[in-house]
Amino acid sequence: xxxxxxxxxxxxxxxxxxxxxxxxxxxxxxxxxxxxxxxxxxxxxxxxxxxxxxxxxxxxxxxxxxxxxxxxxxxxxxxxxxxxxxxxxxxxxxxxxxxxxxxxxxxxxxxxxxxxxxxxxxxxxxxxxxxxxxxxxxxxxxxxxxxxxxxxxxxxxxxxxxxxxxxxxxxxxxxxxxxxxxxxxxxxxxxxxxxxxxxxxxxxxxxxxxxxxxxxxxxxxxxxxxxxxxxxxxxxxxxxxxxxxxxxxxxxxxxxxxxxxxxxxxxxxxxxxxxxxxxxxxxxxxxxxxxxxxxxxxxxxxxxxxxxxxxxxxxxxxx
Numbered sequence: 001x002x003x004x005x006x007x008x009x010x011x012x013x014x015x016x017x018x019x020x021x022x023x024x025x026x027x028x029x030x031x032x033x034x035x036x037x038x039x040x041x042x043x044x045x046x047x048x049x050x051x052x053x054x055x056x057x058x059x060x061x062x063x064x065x066x067x068x069x070x071x072x073x074x075x076x077x078x079x080x081x082x083x084x085x086x087x088x089x090x091x092x093x094x095x096x097x098x099x100x101x102x103x104x105x106x107x108x109x110x111x112x113x114x115x116x117x118x119x120x121x122x123x124x125x126x127x128x129x130x131x132x133x134x135x136x137x138x139x140x141x142x143x144x145x146x147x148x149x150x151x152x153x154x155x156x157x158x159x160x161x162x163x164x165x166x167x168x169x170x171x172x173x174x175x176x177x178x179x180x181x182x183x184x185x186x187x188x189x190x191x192x193x194x195x196x197x198x199x200x201x202x203x204x205x206x207x208x209x210x211x212x213x214x215x216x217x218x219x220x221x222x223x224x225x226x227x228x229x230x231x232x233x234x235x236x237x238x239x240x241x242x243x244x245x246x247x248x249x250x251x252x253x254x255x256x257x258x259x260x261x262x263x264x265x266x267x268x269x270x271x272x273x274x275x276x277x278x279x280x281x282x283x284x285x286x287x288x289x290x291x292x293x294x295x296x297x298x299x300x301x302x303x304x305x306x307x308x309x310x311x312x313x314x315x316x317x318x319x
Contacts, residue, residue, distance in 0.1 A: 035077035039271045042224030048080040055083030055090035056277025066097040084110040091129035110141035114151040119158035138171040144179045181316040200227040202264040203310025210316045227273040230265035234311035246277040267294040
């Protein structure tokens, strides 16, 4: 997409930004006591738990720890698992731990390879490591720059591998994760993807002006919207001691703050949010999300003020 066209698209979406946090009437919701709510995933016909299990939760874990963490998630009602080959040994750990439950869960994987050959090679390797014959969702991972979008859709680009894999039954749905507004908008213009995985965070939303235009576009296209960074506070302050090695940002690490972040994200037309990969934060998110209730009008105003004072992880336009 040319920059002039992109700006025009963003401007058209602007009046609708005031709809957020919007009602959830466009999403089918299923609730069960003490379990995670499930929501419809765009036009796919699937219903996913409102929390997803990020593969980083089992990165560097023992086989026993991996089994326990996956089982706990299943017990809470998690049926959405997301992993990538860039998450250390997560695929190797998640595959065996997830095997007893594979037929009942929605398994998503990603690739940062941008060419047809690279994407196909990584897809086959991920299938083998995860001990499965298909992925429910396969995604272009962490697309940020327009040059990556161009490579993906060029002759010999990764999009060719994605489409072929779907034709062969190796993947069911196609999606992407993106870390810039411009890349996300361009990807949605060039192909009718089934899903988008994108940061939806209170500070990024209000102080960074990052996210509303993307969610509006995705909603117009009836895509499944999956969220990152719901429990992010800000970038790690320079020189600050890091409390865990599984997040590149400072997380919301108290129950009250984490609940606020999750409620902000899940009060939007989002199917599911993926919490931080640290096992303690993920466990806390599981407990909090069983008690999810959408923000009321007064709470929306309060979190907006907090967000405007925050330090966003991402901003639009990019710095």
